[in-house]
Amino acid sequence: MTGTGATATDRRLVVAAAIWDSLERPSAMLCAQRSAPPELAGRWELPGGKVEPDEAPEAALHRELAEELGIKVRLGPVVPTAEGADWPILHHLRMRVWLAEVTSGVAEALQDHAELRWVARDELDDLDWLDPDRPILRALRAATR
Numbered sequence: 001m002t003g004t005g006a007t008a009t010d011r012r013l014v015v016a017a018a019i020w021d022s023l024e025r026p027s028a029m030l031c032a033q034r035s036a037p038p039e040l041a042g043r044w045e046l047p048g049g050k051v052e053p054d055e056a057p058e059a060a061l062h063r064e065l066a067e068e069l070g071i072k073v074r075l076g077p078v079v080p081t082a083e084g085a086d087w088p089i090l091h092h093l094r095m096r097v098w099l100a101e102v103t104s105g106v107a108e109a110l111q112d113h114a115e116l117r118w119v120a121r122d123e124l125d126d127l128d129w130l131d132p133d134r135p136i137l138r139a140l141r142a143a144t145r
């Protein structure tokens with residue numbers, strides 16, 4: 001088994017992007033509706049996914065966004081919790097969230113999502129988010145004020 005070596009990636013880390021129309025003047029964010037598994041289908045999330053063994057977190061995020069949405073992004077700062085960098089999420093996983101903006105491509109639901117939607121900052125709460133994402137949304141609003 002891997003998992004204890006110095007270079008082993010933390011298998012519990014999920015990386016995700018809060019993709020805004022503009023990092024300088026954020027007014028709308030790209031929201032993604034899950035298509036699977038059945039118990040999570042229909043809920044909204046930040047696009048991203050699990051870091052693979054021996055993959056750097058930022059590289060994992062760029063890979064996931066290319067696979068799932070067909071876009072390249074510029075990453076801004078990480079949005080931290082009060083305690084540290086990573087948010088507690090489903091299944092005892094942790095999630096690191098970066099602000100981001102699209103640098104090439106037009107986001108399409110290529111994989112894992114039923115729908116993508118650009119949502120105005122003040123209307124983000126109206127979607128049916130995964131429960132662990134609610135406090136992250138509050139921090140995102142504060143970080144983009």
Ligand SMILES: Nc1nc2c([nH]c(=O)n2[C@H]2C[C@H](O)[C@@H](COP(=O)(O)OP(=O)(O)OP(=O)(O)O)O2)c(=O)[nH]1
Pocket residue numbers: 014015016044045046047048049050051089090091093095112130132133
């Ligand atoms: N991408 C993403 N996952 C989230 C969010 N909030 C949250 O609790 N999660 C959970 C749902 C999943 O249990 C887990 C992410 O796993 P995933 O299935 O999307 O990862 P993946 O694309 O790498 O897929 P796989 O390797 O499991 O097939 O994190 C969020 O905002 N975005």
